[in-house]
Amino acid sequence: MSARLNWLRAAVLGANDGIVSTAGLVLGVAGATTSFSALMTAGIAGLVSGALSMAAGEYVSVSTQRDTEKAAVALEKEELAELPDVELRELTALLQQKGMSHATALQAARELTAHDALAAHSEIELGIAPGHYTNPWSAAIASALSFSIGALVPLLALVLSPKAAIVPVTVVAVIIALIVTGVSSARLGGAPVGRAALRNAAGGLLAMVVTYGIGKLVGTQL
Structure with missing residues (x-):
């Protein structure tokens, strides 16, 4: 909307x-x-x-915006591969900022990561849906x-x-x-x-x- x-x-x-x-x-x-x-x-x-x-x-x-978004998602993908624990903590912290308790946020972060790690981290951390970029x-x-x-x-x-x-x-x-x-x-x-x-x-x-x-x-x- x-x-x-x-x-x-x-x-x-x-x-x-x-x-x-x-x-x-x-x-x-x-x-x-x-x-x-x-x-x-x-x-x-x-x-x-x-x-x-x-x-x-x-x-x-x-x-330019599209290229920037792609680069940010690509970097997120690299970080997930190299630093999965760090990324999990980041996602947990972001979910806590939305009002979840630490235990709930950690569980949600684990489930989201297991389902589609890149989509979850990109959308919540960056506000970008991988593969859905603005068409110039x-x-x-x-x-x-x-x-x-x-x-x-x-x-x-x-x-x-x-x-x-x-x-x-x-x-x-x-x-x-x-x-x-x-x-x-x-x-x-x-x-x-x-x-x-x-x-x-x-x-x-x-x-x-x-x-x-x-x-x-x-x-x-x-």
Whole structure:
């Protein structure tokens, strides 16, 4: 259940990144030019490059985590082979920390070790289930998809709004989307909803104002 919540939270945050970064890019260009083709090019380029960047970053991050987990399990396997008594004492102590008496913890540790020593020691000592590691490919794909879904918000606002109202319509659409992702993230994390939604919307609005202002400034100099 906790793993599922972590994935959902990561998906919401990925969508949030897609909304903010793509909206900032589009509005930055909008500050410099009213060309619809330039705005669409910037938006699509932002979606593609952002999704690929998110996927690559997640793949590298999860691959590193996976390698670390495998190395920790391999070390645990070596220690079980070389120092079984020490490992038994460690497992007993960990079980005692969970509220067992010494006698009960020792008996449980012996039974767990006899059943599957590596699984018992890895899961209780390391919090890792041998053979069940995070898949970097699924993490990369999920990250790219969530970013792309978020990036579609400013792009759809750009396509569907009248040419004269592109900027205000995009800003409103993005703020609404950020409120939704802020509320979703807060609920998944058990945090206050109102504060999270306000913080998320304010951060996105600040990003759009800054990038639009930079576009205006740069546009007048060219």
